[in-house]
Amino acid sequence: MTALKRIEREPLWDLAHTQLQDALLAGRFEPGTVLTLRSLAESFGTSITPVRDAVTRLVAQGVLQQGARNSAIVPHLSRRELEHLTVVRCALEGRAAREAASHRDEASLRRLRDRLTTMQSLIAARKLESYLEHHRKFHFGIYAMSGIPLLVETIENMWLRCGPVLSFVIPEYVVLLKGTDHHTAALKAIMAGDADGAEREIVADITEAAHYLSGLADATGQLRRPPG
Amino acid sequence: MTALKRIEREPLWDLAHTQLQDALLAGRFEPGTVLTLRSLAESFGTSITPVRDAVTRLVAQGVLQQGARNSAIVPHLSRRELEHLTVVRCALEGRAAREAASHRDEASLRRLRDRLTTMQSLIAARKLESYLEHHRKFHFGIYAMSGIPLLVETIENMWLRCGPVLSFVIPEYVVLLKGTDHHTAALKAIMAGDADGAEREIVADITEAAHYLSGLADATGQLRRPPG
DNA sequence: GTTTGATGTTTGTTACAACAAACATCGTCG
DNA sequence: CGACGATGTTTGTTGTAACAAACATCAAAC
Numbered sequence: 168m169t170a171l172k173r174i175e176r177e178p179l180w181d182l183a184h185t186q187l188q189d190a191l192l193a194g195r196f197e198p199g200t201v202l203t204l205r206s207l208a209e210s211f212g213t214s215i216t217p218v219r220d221a222v223t224r225l226v227a228q229g230v231l232q233q234g235a236r237n238s239a240i241v242p243h244l245s246r247r248e249l250e251h252l253t254v255v256r257c258a259l260e261g262r263a264a265r266e267a268a269s270h271r272d273e274a275s276l277r278r279l280r281d282r283l284t285t286m287q288s289l290i291a292a293r294k295l296e297s298y299l300e301h302h303r304k305f306h307f308g309i310y311a312m313s314g315i316p317l318l319v320e321t322i323e324n325m326w327l328r329c330g331p332v333l334s335f336v337i338p339e340y341v342v343l344l345k346g347t348d349h350h351t352a353a354l355k356a357i358m359a360g361d362a363d364g365a366e367r368e369i370v371a372d373i374t375e376a377a378h379y380l381s382g383l384a385d386a387t388g389q390l391r392r393p394p395g
Numbered sequence: 396m397t398a399l400k401r402i403e404r405e406p407l408w409d410l411a412h413t414q415l416q417d418a419l420l421a422g423r424f425e426p427g428t429v430l431t432l433r434s435l436a437e438s439f440g441t442s443i444t445p446v447r448d449a450v451t452r453l454v455a456q457g458v459l460q461q462g463a464r465n466s467a468i469v470p471h472l473s474r475r476e477l478e479h480l481t482v483v484r485c486a487l488e489g490r491a492a493r494e495a496a497s498h499r500d501e502a503s504l505r506r507l508r509d510r511l512t513t514m515q516s517l518i519a520a521r522k523l524e525s526y527l528e529h530h531r532k533f534h535f536g537i538y539a540m541s542g543i544p545l546l547v548e549t550i551e552n553m554w555l556r557c558g559p560v561l562s563f564v565i566p567e568y569v570v571l572l573k574g575t576d577h578h579t580a581a582l583k584a585i586m587a588g589d590a591d592g593a594e595r596e597i598v599a600d601i602t603e604a605a606h607y608l609s610g611l612a613d614a615t616g617q618l619r620r621p622p623g
Numbered sequence: 624g625t626t627t628g629a630t631g632t633t634t635g636t637t638a639c640a641a642c643a644a645a646c647a648t649c650g651t652c653g
Numbered sequence: 654c655g656a657c658g659a660t661g662t663t664t665g666t667t668g669t670a671a672c673a674a675a676c677a678t679c680a681a682a683c
Binding site: 406 | 666667668674676
């Protein structure tokens with residue numbers, strides 16, 4: 168049981184998979200980009216076999232879209248697809264918030280409170296990068312309290328599908344519209360064991376963000392990154 | 396645009412993937428079975444590369460569980476996991492039924508009515524195999540009416556996860572407990588545009604089936620196929 | 624008789640090469 | 654000058670082989 172025994176190399180495809188996921192969530196891939204196996208393999212410094220595994224997984228998860236000739240492309244998100252994503256997210260995350268209110272515990276609540284204050288200071292400092300990271304962890308901190316791993320896993324999948332456009336939010340939106348702070352309200356409801364309130368606030372948070380993103384669509388319905 | 400041009404061979408991994416999915420849904424794999432690449436490759440008559448792709452996808456979908464040494468095993472379902480599956484399915488399928496009631500159309504409703512009568516005659520004839528098949532198509536006929544492909548796709552994933560135990564239901568359950576026919580009630584609610592009623596009946600259908608399956612658990616909480 | 628160590632088997636991982644389909648490029652013919 | 658066709662390039666697919674980790678088996682030593 169020595170520490171030496173624990174040095175087990177992670178498979179290469181796992182590394183590629185997580186790196187691709189992180190890149191997607193961080194919005195480092197522009198929608199519409201075609202990912203070729205050989206170019207990815209070169210950038211990872213491996214053969215195409217591990218990256219093929221990773222891409223295969225992402226496609227199976229619905230995170231990457233498979234185009235003609237089974238090529239993998241970073242999906243464009245249309246206004247309609249965003250609507251669909253919003254419906255599913257509301258059903259899933261609303262339910263998770265509801266369960267969280269029923270299964271709350273002291274330690275988790277304290278962590279959420281801390282993260283919330285961190286988020287507010289990051290907003291004030293206009294540090295969008297870090298804010299998005301903490302924002303994600305705040306949401307999933309709530310969902311983890313539901314005690315239903317399957318629910319968390321499914322929600323993660325939905326966030327991955329939103330990945331390419333998550334970074335489309337600009338600081339002004341976060342700063343201005345958050346006068347109606349659904350995050351604080353949701354946490355307060357959960358602390359009070361108010362399942363209805365928790366669901367309502369999370370759903371409102373998702374809906375408002377979706378409404379903002381919907382305004383970024385061009386004439387064809389495709390969501391575009393705002394200038395600046 | 397001749398028909399000859401349409402003869403494009405499907406990739407081998409796609410064949411393996413769909414065949415494995417069908418086998419799972421039909422309950423041809425006993426929970427706990429370890430699937431080795433080489434044995435699957437031999438049974439498919441291909442090299443291990445295509446079946447590796449297929450298995451990789453199934454694992455990424457959460458349909459197959461990955462055990463030690465990244466081997467793929469047909470997942471056991473515990474009573475707790477069934478509960479979690481039920482929560483997610485109710486949230487998703489309840490929402491889909493609600494949307495279906497809002498987007499109903501004449502042609503789809505007629506197909507559903509036909510399928511319902513087919514199901515009833517299959518019950519009377521004790522043809523469980525065919526019944527399960529039609530039962531699945533009836534449910535997904537409703538979900539497709541929601542007009543939200545993402546929702547349907549996610550629900551399909553949940554059914555795949557239930558796959559290994561779906562065939563655990565025995566004819567007696569289908570025949571006896573269905574005095575409370577939630578299928579008929581759900582369809583009636585959808586035809587009337589009653590979203591609340593549609594969701595209520597679908598949720599009741601899922602919950603009752605889960606309650607029955609829950610009774611099949613052994614001392615360790617694992618679901619077991621009933622004798623006979 | 625029990626334990627420990629070596630060895631063989633099983634099985635997933637990775638690289639490489641041959642292949643096929645689709646697309647782009649460019650030259651030739653009308 | 655334009656259209657058609659040959660050719661090269663790109664890219665995903667599949668098979669094969671070498672490799673490594675884990676497990677099972679068996680024999681020898683205490």
